Amino acid sequence: xxxxxxxxxxxxxxxxxxxxxxxxxxxxxxxxxxxxxxxxxxxxxxxxxxxxxxxxxxxxxxxxxxxxxxxxxxxxxxxxxxxxxxxxxxxxxxxxxxxxxxxxxxxxxxxxxxxx
Amino acid sequence: xxxxxxxxxxxxxxxxxxxxxxxxxxxxxxxxxxxxxxxxxxxxxxxxxxxxxxxxxxxxxxxxxxxxxxxxxxxxxxxxxxxxxxxxxxxxxxxxxxxxxxxxxxx
Numbered sequence: 001x002x003x004x005x006x007x008x009x010x011x012x013x014x015x016x017x018x019x020x021x022x023x024x025x026x027x028x029x030x031x032x033x034x035x036x037x038x039x040x041x042x043x044x045x046x047x048x049x050x051x052x053x054x055x056x057x058x059x060x061x062x063x064x065x066x067x068x069x070x071x072x073x074x075x076x077x078x079x080x081x082x083x084x085x086x087x088x089x090x091x092x093x094x095x096x097x098x099x100x101x102x103x104x105x106x107x108x109x110x111x112x113x114x115x116x
Numbered sequence: 117x118x119x120x121x122x123x124x125x126x127x128x129x130x131x132x133x134x135x136x137x138x139x140x141x142x143x144x145x146x147x148x149x150x151x152x153x154x155x156x157x158x159x160x161x162x163x164x165x166x167x168x169x170x171x172x173x174x175x176x177x178x179x180x181x182x183x184x185x186x187x188x189x190x191x192x193x194x195x196x197x198x199x200x201x202x203x204x205x206x207x208x209x210x211x212x213x214x215x216x217x218x219x220x221x222x223x
Contacts, residue, residue, distance in 0.1 A: 035212075037160075045152075045160060045203055047212040061211050095159055101207035102150040104171060106159035 002026040002105045004096050009110030016086050016114075022079040022096030022107055029053075030074040033100035036081045038092035039109070046092075049081065050100035059100070064090075086114045118142050120204050120215035128223040135191040137218045139204035144184045148208040151180055151189045154217075155200045163202075164189060194220070 008020040020036075035050040049070040050059045058070050069082040079096050091114050097103030119142040129135055139149065147167040152160040162171040164180035167187060177192040191198055199222050204215040 044217050045154075045205075045214040047205075047214065050212070059210050101148070101212075102162065102165040102205070104162050104165075106161075108159055 002098065004098065004105060004107035006094065006096050006107045006110040009094065009112045011113045011115065012086055013116055014087055014114055017082070017084045018086065018112060020081040020083070020094055020096075020110060020112075022081075024077045024079065024098070027098070028074075029072055029077045029079065032098050034070075034072065034079045035097045035100055035103055036068075036070060036079075037095045037097055037103070037106075038090075039095070040089075040092040043092075048094075051079070052100060083112070086112075088114050090114050117211055118145060118206050118209050118213050120206060120213055122202075122204060122215040122218045124218060125216070126219045126221060128221055129194055130223045131194050131196055133194050135189075135194055135198070135220055137189040137191075137202055137220070139182075139187040139189070139215050141185045141187075141206060145206040145208035147183045148206055149180075149182070149187050150205045150207065151178075152203045152205060153198075153200050154203065160203065191220075 003025045005023045032053045036048040051070045067085045072079045093109040095109045096107045098105040121140045123138045149167050151164040154160045168180045179190045201217045201219045203217045
């Protein structure tokens with residue numbers, strides 16, 4: 001069974017940094033593209049970033065480009081999202097998802113709250 | 117960026133009725149459009165990929181159609197579990213984009 005388990009969310013002040021993790025089970029991470037998607041409270045879904053499994057090419061939304069970095073550790077079957085220079089508008093539930101085109105499996109999400 | 121517009125914003129229907137949800141793209145996405153269902157407090161669930169293909173385990177009452185810029189998700193006969201928010205999403209271009217969602221609620 002495919003499972004994705006995010007962690008690392010929490011309360012952080014504006015300007016701070018946070019790293020989210022997503023542990024994958026039931027499949028081998030290096031064989032798949034992976035993505036991060038977020039959802040601000042009461043709002044819709046926003047794609048943030050994807051990493052291509054075959055060559056590590058990365059893509060970012062303009063809203064996070066230069067501040068967020070997607071990466072993975074295949075030995076740990078874990079996907080990461082390093083988030084720097086956090087802003088109040090980054091407050092959201094962050095989901096990791098399998099796939100870069102049409103994500104077919106999603107974690108339950110981890111909440112990041114950016115506030116002073 | 118490709119902008120996806122969904123209509124209506126809210127659809128109020130009764131169980132057993134047919135639901136028709138629309139998604140329009142600002143430029144052609146070919147058939148590279150997916151539909152997701154999301155219930156409160158839950159992650160999105162993939163329903164339809166590449167415009168008309170049901171994902172694994174999705175009931176036959178869900179169907180998708182369209183190509184280019186106009187797409188439709190149809191739920192043939194609403195069941196209580198179907199009242200949720202539905203999002204369309206394109207994979208034709210980077211950045212990937214989602215529509216704002218259509219909420220299907222109980223009339």
